[in-house]
Amino acid sequence: MISYKLQLHSDQRYYVPGEPIAGKLTFQPAETFKIAGLSFELVGETSMWSNKSTYGRVSSKQQFLRMHHVATADDLPADGVAYAGTPYSVPFSFTLPQTLLESACSSVPSHRLLPPSLDGRRTVDDCTPDMARVTYTLRWRLSKKKDPRRSDALQHIADALLLHVVASHRPTDDGPTLGPALTAAGRLRTERALRKGVLRQRVGTLMLEMAPPAPFVYRSAKPTMYSLNLSYAPAGKARESPEVPKIKTIAVRLKAYTYFSPNALTYVPTAKSHMLDGALGVYTQSYHLAALAVGDSAWTHDNPDYYTLATTVPVMLPEGTALAPDFQSCLVCRQYELDVTVKFATGSDISLTVPVHIQVDGRRAAAAAAATPAAVGDAWDDLPRYQAEAAGSVFDPATFGATAAPLQADLADYAELLADSRSPRSPSTPRWSPNSSPSSHNSVAHLAQSSGRFSRGSHGAQAQAQAPAYSATV
The missing domain is CATH 2.60.40 (Immunoglobulin-like)
Structure with missing residues (x-):
């Protein structure tokens, strides 16, 4: 048994590109165990389903953002042991990028701009159908050793928090002009x-x-x-x-x-x-x-x-x-x-x-853009993509501890699928994963079976996950 609380430092209702997402995970175990690792992820995903196909229901999913934060030895107990009844607090921090890497979409430049959340919240009307979702999820996973004599005997405790991101960008010229043509006077x-x-x-x-x-x-x-x-x-x-x-x-x-x-x-x-x-x-x-x-x-x-x-x-x-x-x-x-x-x-x-x-409010967007390395000019200027430091924080699988090898294979498949203009398969971390193996990718068939989690019946769980702080005992 372990009780935990994930708390964000900011109580704002939404985040804009360039703003930090920081907080801490506090946990207290009921029994002493050896910590094998603690990692955090910020994952952005787009998903959809439709019944228009002649084959019935079809679905597709793309993971356009994945950022990692691994707890260092300084954040964990000195001896790597979590003692029963002792509370521990581990900080984490991410910064939302202004733009995505070219690997997110190599053909349409406007697809490399960070999209806003379409998470179907029912507290307010956001005009989001059940068939389309854009979600940002903060995930964490604590790994502990079941048997101190075996290095491969791990047990994982994981959970996720749904975040709301509001991103807006200056319109691009990727496609045809929508609406009536302008007159000579610009009307x-x-x-x-x-x-x-x-x-x-x-x-x-x-x-x-x-x-x-x-x-x-x-x-x-x-x-x-x-x-x-x-x-x-x-x-x-x-x-x-x-x-x-x-x-x-x-x-x-x-x-x-x-x-x-x-x-x-x-x-x-x-x-x-x-x-x-x-x-x-x-x-x-x-x-x-x-x-x-x-x-x-x-x-x-x-x-x-x-x-x-x-x-x-x-x-x-x-x-x-x-x-x-x-x-x-x-x-x-x-x-x-x-x-x-x-x-x-x-x-x-x-x-x-x-x-x-x-x-988004121009003052808040400009302040966030000025605080990031990608900012050039005002908030609506075209912003360059993150370079080496951002590329490492977004797609470097070596920063994810024990899952580096599976993630490397997944990212190779992900890049190949993007090149083929197909829907990418993305690594998936279960919400609760005791005795789970490293994450594996979901096929299209698996996505069609699991797409029910985006139905109206799941909105209660999503609304509960939107609070800036939550706690549980497992």
């Missing part, structure tokens, strides 16, 4: 005919335009202001006795798209991509953000050919949500669109749909 525009009567006769042309929307700030209570310009040009007989259309309401909605595929995505998916890619799944959710009533007096007639109306709409993210920043990865992607619809009393309407981004 987004759409046009349509205004019709009236039973025969729906055309009486004029409506034009709606707006500047590219500023990004939302993650979990911010401050509204973002969007300026809209609406124009109406009468046509035909309507020019003789022009009558401006009466605006019923201006509505703004946010659409969240979560894309997931068992195959590595080498393109930027859109709402219609599933028509060409049969393996691609998409989960869509819409949020009503604002509704504004505008009077007829708001129209101006400065130009004899058309009427104009300019207004500003305050928009903020819906209360009770924690929508992750948009991102691209090999298996899972998240995108947002802002839909602005102007409805008229005649029953006509005009809509403009534009891409929009969600980002």
Whole structure:
């Protein structure tokens, strides 16, 4: 029997790239034993499952980040023995990288940016379907010798803590431009005919335009202001006795798209991509953000050919949500669109749909970026990949004690699978592993069988693991 408590030094709700993740593990054994080793891991994984395949349910999993921290002799008891009834405390520390190594994805640069968590927490609405997950897990494993006379007789005690990471990056130019094209003045525009009567006769042309929307700030209570310009040009007989259309309401909605595929995505998916890619799944959710009533007096007639109306709409993210920043990865992607619809009393309407981004508070992101070796310029500049020191901390299997040999084989397979654009098999550490052998990789068949741990039935355990400190007795 052993009681333990894993505690993080910071009580913040989430971490951003460049921030340290530090804490300590306190344990107290009920019986004296010889410590063979104590190690910590920070693991980032992307996983998905889908029923769209003709073969039934398929799933895929990729481990894009793995960082190790091994307790040194100075952190453990001097003689390597944990005595019964004596409490011990071992510190650990990680720093979230700004970018991933090229081995994470060699074909699409935007896939090497650290993705945010999509862990399906039910305390707030993060618009995460059960079919897609991006998780960051802090794992630890204590190895003790069952028989002091045998060096290979080990027993392992392990557990994990789910962390929440919010990462946002400046949009890249890997794929096609989403949304309508910009005008010469750098604005987004759409046009349509205004019709009236039973025969729906055309009486004029409506034009709606707006500047590219500023990004939302993650979990911010401050509204973002969007300026809209609406124009109406009468046509035909309507020019003789022009009558401006009466605006019923201006509505703004946010659409969240979560894309997931068992195959590595080498393109930027859109709402219609599933028509060409049969393996691609998409989960869509819409949020009503604002509704504004505008009077007829708001129209101006400065130009004899058309009427104009300019207004500003305050928009903020819906209360009770924690929508992750948009991102691209090999298996899972998240995108947002802002839909602005102007409805008229005649029953006509005009809509403009534009891409929009969600980002972390710039001050916090800049402070974290400045504290890491990868920081260059401000937080949204392109950041170089970690060099030798980060490469050693992320993918060096020699730092993981007794599991170095199996991990070396796993990493070789992982690199080979990435080169083949297949879903990588990753080393897996069981949550509880008494008498367990060194970790081995999961095949696709094993992943399909175990993907049920991402179902709704497991969210209670995940929510329990999100606390900054937890304790147990085994």
